[in-house]
Amino acid sequence: MIDESIVRQEILKIEPYVPGKPIEEVKRELGLEEVIKLASNENPLGPAPQAIKKMKEAAKQVNIYPDGNVHYLRQKLAAKVGVREEELIFGNGSDELLALLAQTFITEQAEVIIAGTTFSEYRFATNIMGGKIVSVPLKDYAHDLEAMAAAITPNTKLIFICNPNNPTGTIVTKEEVDNFLKQVPDDVLVIFDEAYYEYVDNPAYPETVNYLANHENIIILRTFSKAYALAGLRIGYGIANQKLIDYIDRVRQPFNVNLMAQKAAIASLEAEEHLAKSVELNQSGKEYLYQEFDKLGLEYLPTSSNFILVDLAQDSAWVFQELMERGIIIRNMESFGYQDKIRVTVGLPEENQVFITQLKEVLNN
Ligand SMILES: Cc1ncc(COP(=O)(O)O)c(C=O)c1O
Numbered sequence: 023m024i025d026e027s028i029v030r031q032e033i034l035k036i037e038p039y040v041p042g043k044p045i046e047e048v049k050r051e052l053g054l055e056e057v058i059k060l061a062s063n064e065n066p067l068g069p070a071p072q073a074i075k076k077m078k079e080a081a082k083q084v085n086i087y088p089d090g091n092v093h094y095l096r097q098k099l100a101a102k103v104g105v106r107e108e109e110l111i112f113g114n115g116s117d118e119l120l121a122l123l124a125q126t127f128i129t130e131q132a133e134v135i136i137a138g139t140t141f142s143e144y145r146f147a148t149n150i151m152g153g154k155i156v157s158v159p160l161k162d163y164a165h166d167l168e169a170m171a172a173a174i175t176p177n178t179k180l181i182f183i184c185n186p187n188n189p190t191g192t193i194v195t196k197e198e199v200d201n202f203l204k205q206v207p208d209d210v211l212v213i214f215d216e217a218y219y220e221y222v223d224n225p226a227y228p229e230t231v232n233y234l235a236n237h238e239n240i241i242i243l244r245t246f247s248k249a250y251a252l253a254g255l256r257i258g259y260g261i262a263n264q265k266l267i268d269y270i271d272r273v274r275q276p277f278n279v280n281l282m283a284q285k286a287a288i289a290s291l292e293a294e295e296h297l298a299k300s301v302e303l304n305q306s307g308k309e310y311l312y313q314e315f316d317k318l319g320l321e322y323l324p325t326s327s328n329f330i331l332v333d334l335a336q337d338s339a340w341v342f343q344e345l346m347e348r349g350i351i352i353r354n355m356e357s358f359g360y361q362d363k364i365r366v367t368v369g370l371p372e373e374n375q376v377f378i379t380q381l382k383e384v385l386n387n
Pocket residue numbers: 062063114115116117118141184187188215217244245246247253256257258
């Protein structure tokens with residue numbers, strides 16, 4: 023008989039990931055023709071034209087396996103980031119890298135320190151490997167690095183720092199990280215997830231690559247899914263000491279990053295003007311949304327990212343549902359423990375306007 027006893031017991035603890043609803047699903051379910059998705063922190067501008075051109079060319083070559091070593095992108099990115107090629111690892115999205123990190127380092131005895139309200143994949147990856155999650159509540163909606171340092175024990179193996187933090191959009195500063203790292207033993211790995219790195223405009227944000235020279239225990243994760251607009255292709259990367267990269271690389275599947283993603287990522291790195299445009303669009307969209315939330319008397323957290331956490335001061339589940347029925351998908355924050363809040367991705371100007379118009383109507387009804 024098939025029952026729970028057949029699976030690894032760690033698996034039973036795992037709750038399925040709840041992604042932002044796909045546009046096609048909402049159209050199908052609600053019979054809508056126009057749907058705007060502001061739920062998954064994607065770049066609303068779309069990929070750089072140069073990247074699209076490379077994808078089209080690459081389509082003719084997908085009968086062959088991709089370069090498992092990601093040679094050309096590795097070369098380009100190493101030069102851009104200012105590290106050696108051996109200090110990079112690529113993944114099928116940074117999600118895959120989180121899984122690889124867990125598989126490489128987390129044992130059953132291992133304690134993994136994770137902020138109380140952050141990206142859910144750190145818990146997911148830890149739970150799959152049977153590690154013990156040590157949850158440290160946010161302080162003023164940001165990672166409490168003092169409390170995270172205080173939570174370190176001889177069993178601590180990994181510490182996840184989501185910077186900027188999803189879903190609050192807050193950062194930890196260079197000063198905070200400097201103090202924190204002084205308290206972390208050499209054999210405890212600190213993972214900085216910088217998925218929204220390109221959007222950050224706060225001068226206090228740490229350039230974590232600079233820590234690599236003096237800290238062998240740091241791993242930085244970034245992605246092409248957000249500002250580089252390649253979420254559908256699945257490509258992210260890790261930066262760390264070569265010894266760590268070599269260990270993680272043992273767990274990696276040989277052809278984990280597909281051919282189209284590699285080519286499009288190179289073109290996206292070259293398309294600097296598209297990145298700048300994406301960041302500017304985000305900046306102006308943020309300011310527009312702040313103004314509108316102010317007018318509506320809604321509190322929100324100023325963000326270092328491309329999404330905003332907004333407090334509706336009332337149960338948000340029905341607002342989420344009402345907006346969806348009007349063709350706007352945002353993120354309900356219930357699964358993060360914020361019953362009264364929503365998270366909205368900054369969209370194109372017209373998308374932001376439609377969202378605000380509909381939000382006003384829903385709240386006034
Ligand atoms: C903080 C954070 N890290 C990682 C990811 C995953 O990114 P990727 O598409 O590279 O797997 C996301 C996606 O939403 C994220 O918000």
